Amino acid sequence: xxxxxxxxxxxxxxxxxxxxxxxxxxxxxxxxxxxxxxxxxxxxxxxxxxxxxxxxxxxxxxxxxxxxxxxxxxxxxxxxxxxxxxxxxxxxxxxxxxxxxxxxxxxxxxxxxxxxxxxxxxxxxxxxxxxxxxxxxxxxxxxxxxxxxxxxxxxxxxxxxxxxxxxxxxxxxxxxxxxxxxxxxxxxxxxxxxxxxxxxxxxxxxxxxxxxxxxxxxxxxxxxxxxxxxxxxxxxxxxxxxxxxxxxxxxxxxxxxxxxxxxxxxxxxxxxxxxxxxxxxxxxxxxxxxxxxxxxxxxxxxxxxxxxxxxxxxxxxxxxxxxxxxxxxxxxxxxxxxxxxxxxxxxxxxxxxxxxxxxxxxxxxxxxxxxxxxxxxxxxxxxxxxxxxxxxxxxx
Amino acid sequence: xxxxxxxxxxxxxxxxxxxxxxxxxxxxxxxxxxxxxxxxxxxxxxxxxxxxxxxxxxxxxxxxxxxxxxxxxxxxxxxxxxxxxxxxxxxxxxxxxxxxxxxxxxxxxxxxxxxxxxxxxxxxxxxxxxxxxxxxxxxxxxxxxxxxxxxxxxxxxxxxxxxxxxxxxxxxxxxxxxxxxxxxxxxxxxxxxxxxxxxxxxxxxxxxxxxxxxxxxxxxxxxxxxxxxxxxxxxxxxxxxxxxxxxxxxxxxxxxxxxxxxxxxxxxxxxxxxxxxxxxxxxxxxxxxxxxxxxxxxxxxxxxxxxxxxxxxxxxxxxxxxxxxxxxxxxxxxxxxxxxxxxxxxxxxxxxxxxxxxxxxxxxxxxxxxxxxxxxxxxxxxxxxxxxxxxxxxxxxxxxxxxxxxxxxxxxxxxxxxxxxxxxxxxxxxxxxxxxxxxxxxxxxxxxxxxxxxxxxxxxxxxxxxxxxxxxxxxxxxxxxxxxxxxxxxxxxxxxxxxxxxxxxxxxxxxxxxxxxxxxxxxxx
Numbered sequence: 001x002x003x004x005x006x007x008x009x010x011x012x013x014x015x016x017x018x019x020x021x022x023x024x025x026x027x028x029x030x031x032x033x034x035x036x037x038x039x040x041x042x043x044x045x046x047x048x049x050x051x052x053x054x055x056x057x058x059x060x061x062x063x064x065x066x067x068x069x070x071x072x073x074x075x076x077x078x079x080x081x082x083x084x085x086x087x088x089x090x091x092x093x094x095x096x097x098x099x100x101x102x103x104x105x106x107x108x109x110x111x112x113x114x115x116x117x118x119x120x121x122x123x124x125x126x127x128x129x130x131x132x133x134x135x136x137x138x139x140x141x142x143x144x145x146x147x148x149x150x151x152x153x154x155x156x157x158x159x160x161x162x163x164x165x166x167x168x169x170x171x172x173x174x175x176x177x178x179x180x181x182x183x184x185x186x187x188x189x190x191x192x193x194x195x196x197x198x199x200x201x202x203x204x205x206x207x208x209x210x211x212x213x214x215x216x217x218x219x220x221x222x223x224x225x226x227x228x229x230x231x232x233x234x235x236x237x238x239x240x241x242x243x244x245x246x247x248x249x250x251x252x253x254x255x256x257x258x259x260x261x262x263x264x265x266x267x268x269x270x271x272x273x274x275x276x277x278x279x280x281x282x283x284x285x286x287x288x289x290x291x292x293x294x295x296x297x298x299x300x301x302x303x304x305x306x307x308x309x310x311x312x313x314x315x316x317x318x319x320x321x322x323x324x325x326x327x328x329x330x331x332x333x334x335x336x337x338x339x340x341x342x343x344x345x346x347x348x349x350x351x352x353x354x355x356x357x358x359x360x361x362x363x364x365x366x367x368x369x370x371x372x373x374x375x376x377x378x379x380x381x382x383x384x385x386x387x388x389x390x391x392x393x394x395x396x
Numbered sequence: 397x398x399x400x401x402x403x404x405x406x407x408x409x410x411x412x413x414x415x416x417x418x419x420x421x422x423x424x425x426x427x428x429x430x431x432x433x434x435x436x437x438x439x440x441x442x443x444x445x446x447x448x449x450x451x452x453x454x455x456x457x458x459x460x461x462x463x464x465x466x467x468x469x470x471x472x473x474x475x476x477x478x479x480x481x482x483x484x485x486x487x488x489x490x491x492x493x494x495x496x497x498x499x500x501x502x503x504x505x506x507x508x509x510x511x512x513x514x515x516x517x518x519x520x521x522x523x524x525x526x527x528x529x530x531x532x533x534x535x536x537x538x539x540x541x542x543x544x545x546x547x548x549x550x551x552x553x554x555x556x557x558x559x560x561x562x563x564x565x566x567x568x569x570x571x572x573x574x575x576x577x578x579x580x581x582x583x584x585x586x587x588x589x590x591x592x593x594x595x596x597x598x599x600x601x602x603x604x605x606x607x608x609x610x611x612x613x614x615x616x617x618x619x620x621x622x623x624x625x626x627x628x629x630x631x632x633x634x635x636x637x638x639x640x641x642x643x644x645x646x647x648x649x650x651x652x653x654x655x656x657x658x659x660x661x662x663x664x665x666x667x668x669x670x671x672x673x674x675x676x677x678x679x680x681x682x683x684x685x686x687x688x689x690x691x692x693x694x695x696x697x698x699x700x701x702x703x704x705x706x707x708x709x710x711x712x713x714x715x716x717x718x719x720x721x722x723x724x725x726x727x728x729x730x731x732x733x734x735x736x737x738x739x740x741x742x743x744x745x746x747x748x749x750x751x752x753x754x755x756x757x758x759x760x761x762x763x764x765x766x767x768x769x770x771x772x773x774x775x776x777x778x779x780x781x782x783x784x785x786x787x788x789x790x791x792x793x794x795x796x797x798x799x800x801x802x803x804x805x806x807x808x809x810x811x812x813x814x815x816x817x818x819x820x821x822x823x824x825x826x827x828x829x830x831x832x833x834x835x836x837x838x839x840x841x842x843x844x845x846x847x848x849x850x851x852x853x854x855x856x857x858x859x860x861x862x863x864x865x866x867x868x869x870x871x872x873x874x875x876x877x878x879x880x881x882x883x884x885x886x887x888x889x890x891x892x893x894x895x896x897x898x899x900x901x902x903x904x905x906x907x908x909x910x911x912x913x914x915x916x917x918x919x920x921x
Contacts, residue, residue, distance in 0.1 A: 035536070036529055061621045073796035075629060077789035077850065090785045095502070098782065102566035103559055110654040112566075119571040121502035132444070154462040155455075162506075168577050169502075173632040173786045174625045180580040187576060230532060237540060245547040245582030252552055253587030264589025267820055269832045270612060270627055271592070287823045343621060 035233055038224035042358035042365075044189070044232060045150070045198030045222075048157075050350030051185040052148025055164055058182060058343055059141055062167065066137060069171060072128045076173045079128065094172055095120050124170040140166070150199020157194060161186040181347035184238055192231035197222040197358075198365070221362060235354040240312035247308030262300035271339045307331055315355060328352045418464040422484055425456030429491045436495040443497075450492045454510070457488040461514070470525070479518045486514035509575065542569040543578060550581040591820045592627060593634040595787075596840065597794045598812040598908040605806070606909065609798050629790065633815055633843075635783035640737030640776050648734060659734040667704035667728045668697050680723045686716050704728065740776070745885050747858030751914050753906040760874055761901050766865060767880045767887035777815070777841045778861040787813055787843050792850030810853060812908050813843040814864065830893070835866040840904045845911075857911070864903045865890075871897045 021029070062069050069075065077089045096117045104111040127133055140163035146152060147160040164186050168179050195201040202222065210217040255261040266272055266283060273279050286293045307327045314320040329349060336345035353361075432449030435441045464481050468474040493507040520531050541564070548561040556562075565573075573579050597609040612626035641659070642648045652659050669677075669690055678687060689711050698704035708717055708724060717724075748764040755761040765775055779787060791811040800806035817839040821832050830837075842864045845853045854860065868891045870878040880887045891898045 031533065032529065035533060058621065061619050064618050064622070068793070068797065073793055075790060075793045076786065077792060090782070090789050093785055094782070100566070100570075103562040115566070115570070118574045119505060120574060121505040123503075125502050126500055154466060155459055158458065158462075165577060173789075174629045176624060176628040176631075177580070177584060178624070180577075180582075183577050187578075230536075234536060234539075237536075238543065241540065241543050241547065242582045246584045246586065249550075249581070249583035249586035255588040256586075261585070261589055263823055264585070264820060267823070267826065267832065268589070268592060269818060270594070270614075274832070275614065284826065287826050290823075293823055340620060341624065343624075 035230050036226050037229055038226050039229035039232060040224045040358035040362070041193050041196040041222050041228040042198065042361045043354055043356050044192050044194045044228055045196070045202075046353045046356065046361050047185065047235065047350055048150065048153070048189055048192075048194035049148060049198060050353060051182065051189060051347070052144060052150075052160070054343055054346050054350060055160065055182050055186065056141065056144040056148050058178065059137075059144055059164070059167065062137065063141075066133060067130060069167075069174070070124050070128075070133050070137070071130055076171060078125060078170070091120070091122075091125060091170060091172060094118055095125070120169045120172075122166040122169040124166055140164075150195045150201050153195020153199055153201050157186070157190045157192075161190045176341075176344070178341065178344035178347055181344060181351065184242075185235075185347060185351055188231050188235045188238070191227070191234075193225050193227050194231075196225065196228070232354050235351060236315075239351050239354065240315065243308045243311040247305060247311075250305060250308070256301060256305065259294070259298045259301040261304075262297045265339050268339075271341075273338070273340065303327070304331065321355060325352055325355050418460040418467075418481055421456050421460035421463065422481060422488070425453045425458075425460060425488050426484075426491075427453075428456060429453030429488050429495070433491050433495040436497075446495065450495055453488055454492050454507070457485040461485050461517075465521075475521050478521045482514050482518035482521065486511050486518065489514060505575070542573050545569050546573055546579050547581050547583075550583055553587060592818050593630040594816040594818055594838075595630045595633060595790060596814040596816055596904070597791065597798070598814070599794060599798050599808055600810045600812070601800050601806045602809045603800075603803075603806050605800060605802075607798075607801070609794055629786075630815075633779065633783050633787050633790070634817075635780045636777040637780055640740060641734055641778070643737040645736060648736060667701065667725075668695060669693050669728055670695060673727045676727045677720075677723055680727065682720050682723060683716075686712060686720060689716075701725065743856075743858045744776075744862055748886070750918070751858070751911075753903070753910055753914070755899075755901050755906065757899070759872075761903070761906060762874050763859070763864065763903050763907070764879060764886050764888045766863065766867065767889050775863040776861055777863070779815075779843070787815070788846055788850040788852065791844075791846035792848065795846070795848035795850075808848050810845050810847055812845045814840040814904055814908075815843050816840040834893070835900050835902065836868055836890070836893075838866055840864050840866070842907065859907060859911075864907045866900060866902050866904060868893065868895070868898050868900050870895075871899050873899075873901070 067074065072078075076091060078091050079089045094117075098118060099114055099116050101114050102112045103109075123136060124133070127136065140159075143156055143159045143163050147156040161183075164182055168175060168183060171179075206219060210219075250256040250261075253261065255264060286296060307324070311324045311328065315324040329352065332345035332348045332352075336342045428449050430453075432446050432453060435446045435449060461482060464478050468478050489507050489510040493504055493511065496503045496507065498504075520528060523531065545561050545564045545568075549557050549565045551557040595611050597611075598606055599609055600606045611630060612623050614623050617623040617626065642651055648659050671694070674687060674690065674694065677690075678684075690708075693707060693711065696707075698707065704725075712720075744765070748762055751763060753761045753763055791813050795808040795811050798808065800808075819837045819839060821830055821837065826832075840863065842857070842859045842862060844855075844857070844860055847853055865888070867888055869888065870891065872878055878889070880889050
């Protein structure tokens with residue numbers, strides 16, 4: 001069994017079952033294989049590119065009216081809270097004044113300890129001068145760009161997480177699911193060798209090797225790494241927990257039981273694309289034919305529940321993995337189209353890319369670059385067998 | 397080795413290569429940090445150069461660690477050196493930590509975490525392979541334990557969250573999860589997808605003009621993402637305490653005792669020279685002359701310290717103010733204790749009778765509570781403290797970013813805020829031809845009138861936090877028979893659109909435009 005070809009968990013665990021091992025040894029070996037068997041980092045490279053592009057776009061959008069988010073008269077007031085006066089900044093209050101009461105160790109609920117303030121941090125708590133806000137903002141945008149391109153990734157990945165969190169912690173009250181997902185993606189990528197494939201780092205390394213070795217140079221796929229496996233697993237497990245949390249909490253809702261929940265999205269004027277030509281007419285047509293509407297809502301409800309509750313279990317099996325991944329892609333495409341949550345959906349797709357086996361990702365990229373090379377040959381002439389394009393180099 | 401056969405390097409390249417190695421990098425980081433530390437000893441040096449030095453120092457130390465961990469082997473000797481480098485980088489972070497002012501507390505939080513991570517890393521790299529793997533699995537278990545705690549620590553509707561999850565959240569994971577913003581419970585559109593929340597701001601200018609600013613507004617959003625942010629901002633303001641506050645003082649007393657904090661009406665203070673505070677000032681040694689000068693200010697309420705001091709400056713000499721400033725500020729400050737549910741309810745019923753709103757057709761339009769649907773308690777929607785602060789913050793933002801379109805020099809005087817639930821239509825409603833933007837689909841709640849700095853100006857407004865509906869009534873409202881009379885009082889009846897001889901009264905518009913005049917008239921009387 002090669003190090004990289006065996007990607008799934010259940011097959012790996014099954015591999016040791018016939019050896020007559022002691023169950024404890026078998027368990028330890030299974031855990032070791034699950035978390036530490038070296039893995040080619042190509043999928044992580046894909047996740048990095050997708051995450052980097054989304055994060056760059058999201059933060060670039062802050063540039064439009066930056067002062068509204070971070071300036072002295074921002075939507076969410078920052079400074080000015082004092083213990084004595086009790087008024088003023090929202091984030092100041094969250095950091096120093098907000099109280100939470102822990103549960104009690106006894107049956108007396110009032111005996112729970114009270115804690116004040118939260119462990120939050122951001123440079124934007126301390127900088128409100130518009131000039132320095134711009135300097136820091138554009139510096140962070142540069143970091144995101146380098147991260148997306150995969151340049152100096154071991155450093156830029158950490159700076160990207162720090163930079164992104166500075167906005168998240170400052171903009172409490174204006175956040176939604178997309179911010180949670182970008183944070184999750186950047187959090188794991190910060191520890192992962194996400195620049196070891198599909199990156200400028202990799203391209204520079206190959207170029208240097210080629211220069212040094214000359215004719216002896218043979219490009220090889222990225223080396224499988226233990227850290228790639230560990231962090232890929234972390235992303236995958238977190239993704240499963242997201243689906244499990246979303247699926248199980250829906251079971252408490254009556255609209256998910258009587259299959260009316262999709263109406264909550266499709267007829268929600270603030271989310272659904274009522275401004276798009278034909279949307280209102282389509283909805284009215286479906287409602288006018290009740291059986292069509294009910295089937296649509298039932299399929300939407302059952303599909304969502306089956307996917308969110310089934311994904312955490314079925315994605316680990318090689319035979320059902322692709323069904324789950326494709327279902328997830330479909331679900332998030334629909335969310336993007338019908339609820340306008342485009343960046344959230346893109347970020348979910350970036351995370352689900354961690355389930356794509358690196359061999360498949362590499363084959364797909366190589367075939368895409370081959371198509372590009374042939375297209376270039378048709379359009380501009382030249383030798384189709386000439387040096388591989390940068391795309392090929394990047395993908396290997 | 398292949399590298400040995402490479403062409404000889406130039407002196408510059410050799411120098412650069414030296415500074416790509418971990419230890420020289422760390423040394424450079426240490427020097428920058430020490431320089432930042434020295435600068436922090438001089439009060440005259442501005443913050444920016446100090447922070448740049450400290451930032452550069454910590455960044456260089458981080459690069460050194462990253463280089464080392466990527467290039468070093470896992471032989472014991474190399475691991476020991478890596479451990480030393482990590483410990484040295486913790487020292488760099490410690491120096492940066494010590495250079496931070498107390499007011500840069502969040503920088504200290506960040507650097508403190510880096511110190512802990514570097515020291516823990518220094519220990520972990522010394523472990524053999526199996527030990528490192530065990531630690532990695534344990535760290536993952538801890539991390540995902542935190543995620544599961546976030547997911548399960550959200551109380552189901554009307555119930556409490558699992559005790560163990562709450563315990564873990566409070567005593568184990570609170571700092572970790574908030575530090576890394578891993579607090580989301582992933583309960584997307586659960587238990588049921590609800591209606592969206594909107595915010596309407598009635599911006600009033602100094603010359604008496606006014607206009608509405610409504611968010612979110614998809615047509616005016618510069619980007620799709622901005623629209624989503626506005627939706628999120630409105631959603632965060634929808635965080636109501638369920639129902640009315642405790643009905644009597646004894647219940648408020650026991651609630652304050654239970655939570656060990658005052659139950660206040662609003663975040664913030666008020667300054668008033670009441671009889672009590674004037675008498676205390678006399679006992680504190682404030683002269684009779686000064687007290688006489690202050691007499692006209694008696695019982696007047698000032699929403700900020702600045703306004704109070706400005707009024708004192710008008711009435712007292714500089715010396716008098718300087719002599720008694722501390723006593724005046726200290727003894728006049730008071731918090732607005734939350735009123736009882738009974739007081740709030742009585743005031744609301746009284747206002748329904750006494751506030752003479754007039755509809756656009758000239759007929760009186762008394763703003764009674766709605767009959768039965770929605771339930772009475774849902775017609776009062778006081779936000780929790782954090783949501784109150786957010787609403788005040790949004791009002792302040794709107795006041796500073798919504799100039800009079802005709803005269804930019806005309807300043808904003810006040811902003812009234814209405815939080816609006818945009819009720820979702822059912823498929824049956826759509827089939828019956830109802831428009832999703834029909835006036836009656838909006839359920840607005842009055843969130844208060846704020847000055848441009850976000851101070852709540854009318855904490856005793858009888859309609860504060862109450863629903864101020866857009867409702868379809870009979871054309872002859874309020875003639876007898878057009879509203880419901882029960883033993884609990886008089887109630888507005890909402891009629892369906894199909895009913896003839898009806899009209900929609902937009903109480904939001906009436907409330908926003910007529911409240912000040914009504915209050916002024918009532919004060920005169």
